[in-house]
Amino acid sequence: MSSSPPRRWLQLTLLGGTLTTETSEGSVISMLFPAIQASLALPLSALGALQAAPKLLSAATGPLWAQLAARTNRKAVLVSCAALGGAWCVATGFAQSYLQILLLFTFSALFFSGTQPIVTALLADLFDDKSRGRATGYLYGLIALMIAVLGPVMGQLSQVPGGWRYGFFASGGVCLVSGCLIAVFFKDPGVGASESELAAFSRTEREEHSKLTWRAIIALCEVRTFALVVVQSLFCGQFLLLGVAIVYLVEVDGFDNATASLVALPGGIGGMIGTFCGGLLADRARRISPRAGYVAFFQVVGALCAVASVLCTQVDWGSIVVFCACFFFYGLVYGAWPVATQLIVIDVTLPELRGTANAIRIAVQLGAVAALSLLLTHLGERVGLKEAALLLVVGLVLVEVALTTALYWTYPRDRDAVHAELRRRAAEIETEETEAQERLDRAALGTSPIQ
Structure with missing residues (x-):
């Protein structure tokens, strides 16, 4: 069995701080755009650009950060991303025009794009496959909790002249502090530290046989x-x-910005509960069926997310209280979604490839979200946000649920292939250790071969 790194839950909490601040920066735009829109007289399509541009840059740079971290020092790269991203987030709060907001906000994404793939790889090395679900749920639960707390606060800033600036100041400041805490207190456990097949070997031995190569990256595809x-x-x-x-609740259902932002609290609480419980349920599903549990959990969560999307966008409840209940349900199922995704990707990739694999997946996802965000806002201006949401939110979630069915066939085979490779590496390390010991024994007896 693998030995657990010391204080791993505290280590995970430190890592969660970087993802929380990255997410909170994005929530400044989503929560306070109506205030920014009124302040600068912006059209609805400006929201699409503010969401799309950072995602496109992140899609391009995320895999590069993952590569740099894997080939150099993961902790140093993560600290740099958090500190520099936080600094540019603070700078965004000083913007005087829409163009300045767009440029500064987008540039901060250049650094924030490196945090999630690095954190995912570190999480996989801190926790073995029996506890990764709980750990992933805990990590994303921290993020949901922060959003639940900050969301309504940011919404109320819309009532303060220039209040949206303080959202960027606070988010960037917290990110700078988070980077400093990781620099001082976090300890990288090393690649493959949690794998049972490699537990008997030192970090140096594990990493010697886990070097990242271009051939391995190509094989990942x-x-x-x-x-x-x-x-x-x-x-x-x-x-x-x-x-x-x-924006949807303001434009379609007629609420003011401050009232509409109230759904962030139950949504965030639902997300927090969903991620925490989702991690526990994912671990339970794996125990029941190691070869299909994660996939079944993934598909059920996706189906429930489609139902929640309908309740949040296609029914005019007329009451913010009912909408709060709908967004709480949405948070529950949405919160469990990244837990299942991360666990499946981790299980079918080798330790040294997990950061890169997650970066590639996120890059594709960010590129898709960027394009779909632009399409949603432009389609919303033409036919209405309600109709656009039915097509691009509910419809696409159903497509994802249908595609998940194929994983029942591929996941068990790919998971088995990873464990077979880890066993091969363990045998290779043992052979090298045996040969080295034999050379030492011969040298001690004075019978080593003449060079």
Whole structure:
């Protein structure tokens, strides 16, 4: 069995801080866009650009950060991303025009794009496959909790002149602090630290046999489960609702910005419960069926997310209280979604490839969300946000659910292939250790061969 790294839950909490601040920066736009829109007299399509531009840049740079981290020092790269991203987030709060907001906000994404793939790889090395579900749920639960707390606060800033600026100041400041805490207190456990097959070997031995190569990256694209998950990322309608929820309630249902932002609290609480419980349920599903549990959990969550999307966008409840209940349900199922996705990708990729694999998946997803965000806002101006949401939110989630069916066939085979490779590496390390010991024994006896 693998030995657990010391204080791994505290380590995970530190990592969660970087993802929380990255997410909170995006929530400034989604929560306060109506205030920014009124302040600068912007059209609805400006929201699409503010959401799309950072995602497109992140899609291009995320895999590069993952590569740099894997080939150099993961902790140093993560700290740099958090600190520099936070600094540019603070700078965004000083913007005086729409163009300045767009440029500064987009530039901060250049650095924030490196945090999630690096954190995912570190999480997989802190926790073995029996506890990764719980750990992933805990990580994303922290993010949901922060959004639940910050969402209504940011919404109320819309009532303060220039209040949206303080949202950027606070988000960037927290990110800078998070980077400093990781620099001081976090300890990288090393690649493959949690794998039972490699537990008996030192970090140096593990990493010597886990070097990242271009051949391995190319081979990653041949992993069928990973390829299917990447294809699914093109149909990520669930992410669109998060970006336009407040604007949707203002434009379609007639609430003011401050009232509409109230759904962020129950939505965030639902997301927090969903991620925490989703991690526990994912671990339970794996225990019941190691070869299909994660996939079944993934598909059930997706189907429930489609139902929740309908309730949030296609029914005019007339009461913010009812909408709060709907967004709480949406948060529950949406919160469990990244848990299942991360666990499946981790299970079918080798330790040294997990950061890169997650970066590629996120890059495709961000590119899709960017394009779909632009399409949603432009379509919303032409035919209405309600009709656009039915097509691009509910419809695309249903496509994802249908595609998940193929994973029942690919996932078990790809998972078995990973464990077979880890056993091969363990045998190779043992052979090298035995040969080295034999050379030492011969040298000690004075019988080593003459060079």
